[in-house]
Amino acid sequence: FCSxxxxxxxxxxxxxxxxxxxxxxxxxxxxxxLVGLGVLCTGGFLLLVLYWMPEWCVKSTCTRTTARDAEVVLMRSTVGSK
Structure with a gap:
């Protein structure tokens, strides 16, 4: 169960x-x-899309948690966002 x-x-x-x-x-x-089922239903196309967009891959297969408990981390540059 994912909380x-x-x-x-x-x-x-x-x-x-x-x-x-x-x-x-x-x-x-x-x-x-669910993503595995989507990959099968799209003949692998979804896997290709998730390969091209790693942020989508993480967000579609994981839930947010604290940095301390993380198994996967996303790092984003803040340059240009100020």
Whole structure:
């Protein structure tokens, strides 16, 4: 069972030129199964799309969690978002 734990957003190198946001994710079995079914139904096309868009892959197979409990992390540059 996948539950939504306390969401956590960490900032690395705060205030510096190379500042990044870090978000933690934990694998979710039912989401993995659903994506697997989608891959079978699309003849593998969904797998290709998720390969091209790794952020979509993580968000479709994992749930947000704290950075401490994360099995997968996404790091995003904050350059240009200020």
């Amino acid at each position: 939504m734990e306390k969401e956590d957003l960490k900032v690395l190198n705060k205030g510096e030129e190379e500042e990044m946001e870090l978000q933690g994710y934990r694998l979710c079995r039912w989401r993995l199964a």
